Amino acid sequence: MISRMIFRNYPSHNESDDEPFHFSISRELLLDRNDVVVGEMIGEGAYSIVYKGLLRNQFPVAVKIMDPSTTSAVTKAHKKTFQKEVLLLSKMKHDNIVKFVGACIEPQLIIVTELVEGGTLQRFMHSRPGPLDLKMSLSFALDISRAMEFVHSNGIIHRDLNPRNLLVTGDLKHVKLADFGIAREETRGGMTCEAGTSKWMAPEVVYSPEPLRVGEKKEYDHKADIYSFAIVLWQLVTNEEPFPDVPNSLFVPYLVSQGRRPILTKTPDVFVPIVESCWAQDPDARPEFKEISVMLTNLLRRMSSDSSIGTTLPDGEAYEGEMEESENSPLLQEHFCKVKKPKEKKKKKKLVKMRFPFFKKFKVWLYNYKP
Ligand SMILES: Nc1ncnc2c1ncn2[C@@H]1O[C@H](COP(=O)(O)OP(=O)(O)OP(=O)(O)O)[C@@H](O)[C@H]1O
Numbered sequence: 593m594i595s596r597m598i599f600r601n602y603p604s605h606n607e608s609d610d611e612p613f614h615f616s617i618s619r620e621l622l623l624d625r626n627d628v629v630v631g632e633m634i635g636e637g638a639y640s641i642v643y644k645g646l647l648r649n650q651f652p653v654a655v656k657i658m659d660p661s662t663t664s665a666v667t668k669a670h671k672k673t674f675q676k677e678v679l680l681l682s683k684m685k686h687d688n689i690v691k692f693v694g695a696c697i698e699p700q701l702i703i704v705t706e707l708v709e710g711g712t713l714q715r716f717m718h719s720r721p722g723p724l725d726l727k728m729s730l731s732f733a734l735d736i737s738r739a740m741e742f743v744h745s746n747g748i749i750h751r752d753l754n755p756r757n758l759l760v761t762g763d764l765k766h767v768k769l770a771d772f773g774i775a776r777e778e779t780r781g782g783m784t785c786e787a788g789t790s791k792w793m794a795p796e797v798v799y800s801p802e803p804l805r806v807g808e809k810k811e812y813d814h815k816a817d818i819y820s821f822a823i824v825l826w827q828l829v830t831n832e833e834p835f836p837d838v839p840n841s842l843f844v845p846y847l848v849s850q851g852r853r854p855i856l857t858k859t860p861d862v863f864v865p866i867v868e869s870c871w872a873q874d875p876d877a878r879p880e881f882k883e884i885s886v887m888l889t890n891l892l893r894r895m896s897s898d899s900s901i902g903t904t905l906p907d908g909e910a911y912e913g914e915m916e917e918s919e920n921s922p923l924l925q926e927h928f929c930k931v932k933k934p935k936e937k938k939k940k941k942k943l944v945k946m947r948f949p950f951f952k953k954f955k956v957w958l959y960n961y962k963p
Pocket residue numbers: 598634635636637638639640641642654656690705706707708709711712752756757759770771772773
């Protein structure tokens with residue numbers, strides 16, 4: 593049973609398949625299918641099945657096989673979507689993002705990534721009764737924020753940030769962002785299609801504050817990911833399911849558009865301001881991930897300096913968006929994935945506009961907090 597409502601902008605099956613689709617994926621991003629041995633199934637998505645695998649009989653990997661399982665049976669529209677995911681993911685080289693290893697286009701559409709052994713964050717949270725250790729929650733939140741900071745700095749909106757798309761490392765110390773299936777380059781005029789998983793979808797993704805004219809589409813931008821992050825952060829610190837009283841998750845976006853949010857009674861005080869600012873109704877009032885990372889880092893530092901809570905900082909500065917070359921991952925091919933970065937000037941202006949109200953609100957809390 594599908595317990596969640598997913599809005600995908602996967603094109604319809606009716607889209608014309610008359611003309612053949614020619615993949616334009618660099619050879620360096622492609623793997624020989626014979627080098628990939630498929631093992632037990634580890635996960636299932638709306639459009640794929642993911643298996644444990646072995647690359648060249650040596651490296652453990654995750655093998656995502658697109659549905660339907662033969663390339664010839666896949667619609668042209670789905671091929672385009674697959675190609676987009678490959679090109680985006682191959683560019684996302686960051687410690688907190690699942691590493692792309694390669695792709696196959698024949699006889700099946702396959703994406704091979706590093707195997708992240710700890711399962712999804714959703715499963716991890718479900719397996720623990722009661723709230724998680726606060727520093728663990730904070731450390732995971734920082735991993736996610738840093739991954740998203742990197743994604744946004746590359747002009748990409750993920751659009752499906754939720755605990756099913758966050759994977760926990762085998763040592764249970766870190767979290768990695770996965771599933772760029774509906775991620776898109778941020779365009780100047782804003783995004784216009786409903787995409788995401790209902791409980792984590794920002795209000796502006798589904799409902800427009802102003803009535804729309806016929807044919808007009810609502811717009812949203814990367815701030816939609818900040819809203820999703822707020823819900824994930826709320827989950828990390830409460831270990832509860834958002835909107836448990838809403839019988840059908842399909843209604844959640846409507847309620848959210850009316851101002852409804854998860855309850856904050858079980859949210860530790862120190863997290864309330866950040867959660868509230870991230871799920872602000874007005875996208876412009878939400879902070880940037882850059883700011884969130886600074887706040888979470890400072891908070892984690894303060895907590896770590898308190899010896900009564902024995903956790904250390906995650907491997908800190910190594911995360912700072914470094915471009916890392918993995919032995920298995922092909923070299924970045926800039927021209928295969930043209931990312932439209934928001935214009936520098938515009939971006940700066942926006943940051944300045946954002947930073948003041950945000951830091952004004954949290955200055956006292958940020959600098960004086962004592963766990
Ligand atoms: N690199 C990986 N390591 C371990 N498990 C993985 C990996 N990638 C995916 N999985 C597992 O497979 C599941 C489905 O993967 P993914 O979300 O990428 O597929 P999808 O078809 O895009 O799914 P969805 O419908 O949730 O968007 C994940 O929830 C996770 O359990």
